[in-house]
Amino acid sequence: MAEDKKTIISILNKKSGFKQDSLFDKKTLKLIETDFKKWKASSVGEADRKNWETVPRTTLGSDIPRKLIYTPLDIADFDYRKSLGNSGEEPFTRGVHPNMYRGKKFTMRQINGFGGPEDTNKRLKFMMDNGATGLSVIFDLPTTQMYDSDDPISAGQVGTSGVAIDSAVDMEILFESIPLDEVTVSIVTHFPSNTAILFPMFLAAAEKRGIPFDKLGGTVQNDTTMEEVVRSGPEYLPPKDVFRIQCDNNEYIRQNIPRWNFTTFNGYNMRDFGTSSVTEIAVAFANAMETLENLISRGHDVDFIAKRLAFFWSISNDFFDEAARIRAARRLWSHIMKHKFGAKDARSQWMRCHVQTSGLTLTRQEPLNNIVRASYQALASVLGGAQSLHVSSYDEAYAVPTEEAALLSLRTQQIIQAETAVTEVVDPLGGSYYVEALTDEIEKRIIDELTEIETQGGYVAAIERGWLHRKIATYFQTEQAKMESGEIPIVGLNCYKSNREEAKIDVFSYPEDAEERQIEKIEKLKETRDNKAVDKVLKDLEDACKTGKNIIPYSLECARAGVTEGEVFRVLKSSFGLWSPPEVF
Amino acid sequence: MEVKIKVLLAKLGLDIHNRGILIVAKNLRDAGMEVIYIGNSTPEQIIGAALQEDVDIVGVSSLGGAHLSLGKKVLSLAADKHIRDGKIYLMGGAIPEDDIEVLKKDGYDAIFTSGATKEEIINIIEGLVKKF
Numbered sequence: 192m193a194e195d196k197k198t199i200i201s202i203l204n205k206k207s208g209f210k211q212d213s214l215f216d217k218k219t220l221k222l223i224e225t226d227f228k229k230w231k232a233s234s235v236g237e238a239d240r241k242n243w244e245t246v247p248r249t250t251l252g253s254d255i256p257r258k259l260i261y262t263p264l265d266i267a268d269f270d271y272r273k274s275l276g277n278s279g280e281e282p283f284t285r286g287v288h289p290n291m292y293r294g295k296k297f298t299m300r301q302i303n304g305f306g307g308p309e310d311t312n313k314r315l316k317f318m319m320d321n322g323a324t325g326l327s328v329i330f331d332l333p334t335t336q337m338y339d340s341d342d343p344i345s346a347g348q349v350g351t352s353g354v355a356i357d358s359a360v361d362m363e364i365l366f367e368s369i370p371l372d373e374v375t376v377s378i379v380t381h382f383p384s385n386t387a388i389l390f391p392m393f394l395a396a397a398e399k400r401g402i403p404f405d406k407l408g409g410t411v412q413n414d415t416t417m418e419e420v421v422r423s424g425p426e427y428l429p430p431k432d433v434f435r436i437q438c439d440n441n442e443y444i445r446q447n448i449p450r451w452n453f454t455t456f457n458g459y460n461m462r463d464f465g466t467s468s469v470t471e472i473a474v475a476f477a478n479a480m481e482t483l484e485n486l487i488s489r490g491h492d493v494d495f496i497a498k499r500l501a502f503f504w505s506i507s508n509d510f511f512d513e514a515a516r517i518r519a520a521r522r523l524w525s526h527i528m529k530h531k532f533g534a535k536d537a538r539s540q541w542m543r544c545h546v547q548t549s550g551l552t553l554t555r556q557e558p559l560n561n562i563v564r565a566s567y568q569a570l571a572s573v574l575g576g577a578q579s580l581h582v583s584s585y586d587e588a589y590a591v592p593t594e595e596a597a598l599l600s601l602r603t604q605q606i607i608q609a610e611t612a613v614t615e616v617v618d619p620l621g622g623s624y625y626v627e628a629l630t631d632e633i634e635k636r637i638i639d640e641l642t643e644i645e646t647q648g649g650y651v652a653a654i655e656r657g658w659l660h661r662k663i664a665t666y667f668q669t670e671q672a673k674m675e676s677g678e679i680p681i682v683g684l685n686c687y688k689s690n691r692e693e694a695k696i697d698v699f700s701y702p703e704d705a706e707e708r709q710i711e712k713i714e715k716l717k718e719t720r721d722n723k724a725v726d727k728v729l730k731d732l733e734d735a736c737k738t739g740k741n742i743i744p745y746s747l748e749c750a751r752a753g754v755t756e757g758e759v760f761r762v763l764k765s766s767f768g769l770w771s772p773p774e775v776f
Numbered sequence: 777m778e779v780k781i782k783v784l785l786a787k788l789g790l791d792i793h794n795r796g797i798l799i800v801a802k803n804l805r806d807a808g809m810e811v812i813y814i815g816n817s818t819p820e821q822i823i824g825a826a827l828q829e830d831v832d833i834v835g836v837s838s839l840g841g842a843h844l845s846l847g848k849k850v851l852s853l854a855a856d857k858h859i860r861d862g863k864i865y866l867m868g869g870a871i872p873e874d875d876i877e878v879l880k881k882d883g884y885d886a887i888f889t890s891g892a893t894k895e896e897i898i899n900i901i902e903g904l905v906k907k908f
Contacts, residue, residue, distance in 0.1 A: 332790035332840045344818060347845025348789050381792075423787050423794035425816040464795050555890040588890040589872050590841060664798065671799050675893040684891050698872040701841060776801040776813065 199641045202531045214269045224264055235259070248679045250552045250670070251507040253468045253516075255632055261624035269627060274522070278617045280537075282525035284518050284630065285618035286576045287541040292614035298579035299604040300325035300377055300545065304353035305591050306702035307709055308365035311354040315369060317594065323601055325579055326409075327377035328365065329353040330389070336424050337385050339757035340709035344425070350705030352591060353379075356389060357713050357757075359750045362396035372402050375450075376409035377545065381460065382418035383437035384428060386411045387746050388759045390440065394448070395750040408450040410501065410545065413440045414457040416474060419654050419772065420663065421457075421464040428763060429770040430654045436742065436763075438485045443743035445486075445496055454482065455503035455545055462505035463551045465667025468512055469633060472520050473640035474659065475502055476527065477650040483532060493532045497539035504577070506568040507549040512633070513568065515626050517544065517575030518618070519633040546572040547581040555588035557683035558696050566603050573607055574620050580604055590699045657773030664775035713755060720753035728752045729762055736766035781809040781905055784831040786817040788847065788867075791840035796868060800835070803894040804901075819849035823857055831863065832908075833901065838869040844878065851883045864904050868892070 231240065244256035258265070276282055279289030288294055301323055303314045315326055331353040333345035339357050340349045349355045356362060366376075378393055380386035390411050397407055415434050419427060428436075437454065444453035456479045462471040479500060486496045502520070506513050524542035528534040548568035553561040562585045569582050582600040584592035592600065608614055620626040647653040654660075670679070677685040732745040749759055785801050787794055797813070805811045814825050826834050836850060847867055854860040860883065867879060868888040876887045886900050 332792065332842070335792060336790045338790070344790065347849065348840060348842040351841030351845075352791075352839075422792040423797075423816055424792060425790070588870055590870065667795055668799060668802055672894075675895070695873060698874070774813075776798045776805070776811075 197531075198645055199527075199531070200638060203526055203638060205530070211268050212270045212272065213267065214271050215263050215267060220263060220267055223262065227262060227264060247509055247512075248673060249507065249509040249512075250674065250679055250681070251462055251465070251468065251505065251549060252509045252679075253512055253633070253636070255512065255629065255636070257625075257629075261628050263624060265624055265628045266631070274627070274631070275621060281529070281540065282522045283540060283542070284522040284525075285621050287521070287543060287578075289617075291576060291617040292573075292608075293617075295578075296324070296608055296614065297573060297577060297604070298325040298375070298545075299323050299601055299608075300327045300579045301581050301597055301600055302327045302329045302377075302379060302547075303597070304329035304331070304379075305699070306350040306705040307355055308361045309367075309708075310350070310702050310705065312365055312367050312369070314594070314597070315365075318597065318601065319369075319374070321598060321601060322605055325375050325377065326369070327379060327581065329379040330385075331355045334389070334756065335381060335385060336426075337388065337756055337760035337763075339713060339755045340706060341713050342757055346706070349709055351701045355705055355709045356392065357709055357755050358716055358753055359392040359395035359399075360712065360716060360753070361709075362389075362392045363399055366393075366396060371397055371400070372406035377455075378409060378411050381412045381414065381422070383413050383415055383433050383440055384418060384760070384763055385756075386413040386440050387436050387743060387763075388750075388756050390444070391743060391747040391750040392756075394747055398751070404448045405450065407448055410452040410455055411440070411444070412457065412503065413437055413454040414460075414478065415651070415654065416457045416461050416478060416659075419770075420659050421461045426764065427770045427772060428767045430651050432767040434481075434485075434651050438482055438489070439741045439743050441482060441496070442486060442489060442491070443741055445491075445499055449499075452499050452501040452543075454479075455501045456482075458503035459505040459547050461663065462507070463549055464663060465551070465670060466663050467666060468507065468509070468516050469636045470640055470662070470666070471505060472516060472523075472633075473637050473644065474650070475504075476520075476524065476637065477641060477644040477653070479524075480527065480531070481650045487532075493528075493534050494536040494539045497528060497532070497534055498536070500539075500543070501578075502542060502544040504544055504546045504572075505549045506546050506572045508552055508564065508568065510567060510571045511620075511626060511629060513571040514575040514620055515629040516633045517546075517572065517577060518620075518626075519630045519637065520544070521576070522630070523634050523637055543578050545579045545581070546577040548572070548583045550583045550587050553583055553585065553587040554681060554684050557689065557693065558585045558588065560683050561585035561587060562599060562603070565600065566607075569603055570607055570611075570613070573613060576618060586696055586698060589696070590701075593697050593699045595697065657775075660773050660775050716753050716755070724752045725749075725754055725758070728754060729758060732759065733762045733766055736763065781833065781901070782829065782831040783809050783811050783833040783835060783901075784822070784826050784829055785811060785813045785835045786822045786825070786837070787815055788822075788836040788838040788850070788869075789818065789840065789842050790816060791838055791842070791869075793839040794837070796839070797837040799894075800837075800868065800897060803897065807898050809901075819846055819853050822850055823853040823859070826854070826863065827857060827859060832905065833864040833866060835866040835868065838867065838871070841870075843867060843869060843871050844875055847879055847884070848882055864901070864908065866901070
């Protein structure tokens, strides 16, 4: 490409609509300033003047200093139309839709997954019966890491931290009697590689049920950060190949399943692994931008692709920071889509997001405290304008949620939606001097970090070089020390510790025979399927991998033929080879 | 010359969560121990490495729910190889209270859960090493 690769800063600086139309009258601001200085000198104590700005110490927080009080002086040039706009109009700071939650309530989408597909199917129905408005399924370790339930490496781990899925047959069982053409499903396939295997199995199952692809709605995670940076695993594919698979997934899904969100840019897992509220957004945006560039280079129109772009954020404890950052992310993404990518469709500018309240912030000690933490986190994300929520359950530090804990998480969302009236008004925090100043500051810092990633050569390069791994490791090693010392206060853990006997909570017990059942099913599958056809589709997949074709149609053929996940992963490994992430301790 | 305590650390099975073990690895190394981290490993690989590296301590990390199934396997393989009694066995992770009791009865010398601090872990390890 002959074109100069412009830096993100230069692109964003050049954007201009109209000149700054400050909300505040200059004369009045002068009066306010005079009074403010008097007040600061006479009413505010010396200690407070000295510590005018403090940095809140919260888990997974940003370093952003906060002033004692915010006034119009802190946003003197605030231009309502440029900085905010109304909801549903550029730059979408106030929300992606004009009527926000009055028009479309946030989706209550709690994660479920344990045992075999028949077990999780029951829990999905339970959640729907109790008011869940969206479904979300998470997979067990063997399925996540792409090994079959009968693989020796999977022994003892089938169904213990998610649902076991080995083939399209399991996907059929998982969604048995669930109206896939009516309810949206988040299929938490973390990685591009397991998305490329499991999502086609889901599609094959839908086909069997006669549901056309254009009736399906939902999400896959499909994020390179998750596969290469923030997970531990025995085998990794190289970052360039994983990114290619991510884009193959994006392309295929966008072209064939029109109502499907092809990636929820991460986001949550990286943040909860240990990084700041700013880095989380910067890395996700860097990935999203590089993805768009890749898909545009494949010949696609940016507005076509952007229609189904979505993000996935962690929500931690710093209440106003969490609400402000969602607003900052919306505004910045809008600018990026318009000025870097030249998106013509307003919808392309929407930073739609699913959020999950932070698991890391939930303690093992006094677990009921976690209900309170998750509630505040959920509220912050609603005030920030998120599209859908998962509220982490109070038994997070023990096991996957019991039915009771899962239900309480759902109720937390329902109480916010039905009882607090916060959803009656769009962007209720808009106009707060503090929140607007914080939103501005967060946006600046995201741009700074985007520039850092740019300097590394981009998102994939930053991963290949180990730069991102090291950045995250530095953050969480430092933060852990603060959590242990009490510099980050955690009630019941490092402050307000109680000596009282703790009431035991119920902890979930995994169905113990899931492994047996899955192994039986695989045996039966391999006996009854056409094994010649299996050999052929695996060979075709390998060719596609090696010749740069989009591999998803070939994976779909595998799913239709009854190929197991482990069998597909073996082809990916032999096609791309393995990679070792940098050691970071 | 002081001999360094040699510690083998591993993720038990296929568990994807490694923040905790990376923190522990760094802390133990900073405390002067020799740390060998082998990432995701089967019980067979863990015991194999423990033998080969002739470590003093074997520490496994499990947040994926396989602490009983694979945790027990580690100890029984250790017994098979006659290194059950000569080494210290530790586990860390997301482990329900009842299971902690089971694992301790099986022979884990200490179990660490969420909230365990660097100080606690090092003190307990040094205490166990002294007893040996």
